[in-house]
Amino acid sequence: MTSEDLEVIFSKYPANKKDGLLPIMQEIQETHGYLTTDLLAAVGKYLNIPANKVYGVATFYDQFRFHPRGLFHIRICRGTACHLFGASTYLNEFENQLKVKAGGTSKDRKFSLEISSCMGACESAPVVHINDTFYTKVTETELEKIIRSLKEKTE
Ligand code: FES
Missing domain, CATH: 3.40.30.10 (Glutaredoxin)
Known part of the structure; x- marks a missing residue:
């Protein structure tokens, strides 16, 4: 996923607003296929949420994947x-x-x-x-x- 892809997703949500966390992670997963710690850190930075909290939320929900999908x-x-x-x-x-x-x-x-x-x-x-x-x-x-x-x- 390029930084431009990420910027496009971020541009749909206001910075520093926690409400954007789930939809941003959903869009990243849709685009990239899965979440990585680097992507989650970038989300945390954009929303001003500590990376460990972002990771905690991502791992709480079944819907998020941390591995590429199989064929x-x-x-x-x-x-x-x-x-x-x-x-x-x-x-x-x-x-x-x-x-x-x-x-x-x-x-x-x-x-x-x-x-x-x-x-x-x-x-x-x-x-x-x-x-x-x-x-x-x-x-x-x-x-x-x-x-x-x-x-x-x-x-
Ligand atoms: S329990 Fe509802 S579809 Fe499986």
Whole structure:
């Protein structure tokens, strides 16, 4: 992300106003793909918030990433309904079979895995979102198919 990109984002929000913190971090992530300590420090400087506080806020929210996305970005809903339908087991399957940790990106950058709060489709739990595709009412058999397909696409 260039300093010009950052300036464009900053120009939409008044300096020294804390209200801009979340939307600025969201826009940076949208543009850059993830947040870095340098970018967060620049945000803190612009808004006059200590860098450690900016970092604390960024790490508090699930929505912010600190690693580049993988070729396939997998989001697993762990809202209440999805949790009841086995989302934690599914998360373990993705982690073990694709060698990626929740909140991280695989070493080969093929996969990134994110735990999401409710995606608003509880009646279709459990829900998995991969890049632009939503998978709903995912059964264990379907999960195996999804994982196999991801492996095949990245071989
Ligand atoms: S709990 Fe997963 S979509 Fe609502």
